[in-house]
Amino acid sequence: MDETSFKLRMVDGLTEVDRAAWDSVANPSGRVFDPFLSWDFLEALEATEAAQPETGWTPAHLLVEGAAGTLKAAMPLYAKTHSQGEFVFDHSWADAYYRAGGEYYPKLLCAVPFTPVTGRRLLTPPGPDEIRLQRALLAGAVQLAEQNGFSSLHVNFLQPDMAAALQQDGLLIRTDQQFHWQNDGYSSFDDFLAVLSSAKRKNLRKERAKAQNGLRFEHVTRDAITEAHWDAFYDFYVDTGQRKWGSPYLNRETFSVLGERMAEHILLIFAMDRDRPIAGALNMIGGEALYGRYWGCIEQRPMLHFETCYYQAIDYAIANGLKTVEAGAQGGHKLARGYGPVTTYSAHWIAHPGLRDAIHNYLEREREAVEREQGYLRKRTPFKKAE
Template sequence: MSRSLTLSTHASITDIPAAEWDGFGDGNPFTSHRFLAALEASGSVGRGTGWQPLHLSVSDGESILGVAPLYAKSHSQGEYIFDHAWAEAFQRAGGSYYPKLQCAVPFTPATGARLLSHDPQARQALLAGMTQVAGRGGASGVHVTFCTEEEAALGEEAGFLPRITQQFHWLNREYGSYDDFLGALSSRKRKAIRKERARAQAFGGRITHLTGDDLKPAHWDAFWDFYQDTGSRKWGSPYLTREFFDCIHQTMRDDILLVLAEDDGTPIAGALNFLGPDAVYGRYWGCVEDHAFLHFELCYHQAIDHAIAHGLARVEAGAQGEHKLARGYEPVPIHSLHWVQDEGFLRALADYLDRERDAMGQEIEALADWTPFRKGAVS
């Protein structure tokens, strides 16, 4: 028998107790209360950013049964599953694409659960609730990005349109060492990676891994300089504020791996990773000196080193980047869900996404042929 459930919206993650929110999670650092709270407390999201928190909870009148990170968006920046062309087409047709609702983790192209609940009915209610909130608030639609495959199937049943894009992830096939991983590669690729790593590590300094209490305020000062340089070149201006890094230092330093390159004790480059129960998530990189292959070493090879040493299943190294293929990262499908109120535009999107899925499947299959693995070494 179905129950009567109540949907609520929350203008801040702090409206929901951390213990309740995290009780529905699976350990993913990005959907944790502390990560989302850091975004809000630091001003990285909220007024003036185009990411206005509107988190959802569903309850049975006595207790919360599920939650979802939700934002009202006035642009399509910082999402990594792109809908800019949709926005332009919708507006050319005379519609208003913004505001829209985004069920996502801001600025974070990492797969994870978005419908945080142990209750199937509550997850269905969260999806239905998003469309209701869109209708009441005048949003053009709802977009659930970087969700799980299971959630994609649930959303399709609820009338959302599924979309498949792709990323490059490194998959740990129970390697005992980095040399074990290299042993699965073709001889030519294996030699190329060894040569690349040797050149990178010969930059003249040392590479360190910092996590937990080994992280100090001075490390964040250095990384902020790296982040600003990369952000200004890639996005025009960085998405995150300096205060964000202070917040995660206080609440998440045990969930962080900072890979730092130092020359005579001075940090010159760094890669910021977050750690989940089964994955390393590469998020940001930057430098103040250019050295051959140091970017690949800090962001990709060192992350693999950490995953092997700690028995983690995969490395997710962020969006895009076919150059990751040569370093043992493989193409994997990424799932999202989309729904718009305008029925004509919804039909047009459905037709587009049907064709895109076919093309994406062919692209993933073709990219898989370019991985550096020996024939028969992986399945």
């Protein structure tokens, strides 16, 4: 591609971008489908005012367009006035810069709001111009940060190969970990249990028996999802949000819009006491993975969270041939349930040289600590040990 044949443009909302055009670079043919990158998902957050300036998420999406205005590449960007809803925690960086006399906010963030899921971030279709387009996006994002006086640019939950590429381009790389379940071709939950040690296998069976005592579990997806389901789930979501982080970002309308647009990519799991739902989990269905996003309950029962969020998700993944279950951020307790440690990556451009040097030194030590912890955890998975 001749560099003069395309231009960069920033838009302050996805309503300015054609839906099919966005999806052609976000989920192009030949790439594994990522529901969180779709126009339907991202625009729903804007349309229902979950991701908007008033909540500290100002859309500033970057586009690369051809000479005829054809979308060639894109980058979901947000100007942030805080660090909430990101799951890559840089509050200490902001505090240190403030104490040194600087202003950390606003900053520029490339991410899917409220979603700690690894995926593509510099959105380009496969082809000979892919690397050049990605570099154009990165250069444009840095320029946007510089021109607007942002302290920094952050790219969260990016794939390992992109992290390596951005490191080569001078960004600082941060690592963390999550716990994912991997489907090793299991034909049933019992087939999965067979690869666990005897003690862990017995423990999981006991947990499932306790959770299922007096309850039944429903999987609801596609056209079966009704507004009554969303009403019930929203009560669970609000209860969990208020107990954990105050006011939740998503509102009742957000779930209805997602249900209207993306029902085939949504799985709701409900724990039913007779005909009354007492707990529920919202999962998004990707091309190869099931993503657990939110859960809540209105009654406490033994092991209810583990069953609703972890074991039922495994059941669904096995039945539908999905390779992975990603059950959200953090959670060392997932290890004993068969979810193994996986490294996550973020990349950071810092404008101020002094702050950049301090963060660079910190991240070197932090990456070493993450690697040590993962080595420790891998030795303590519940799977049978090789003889």
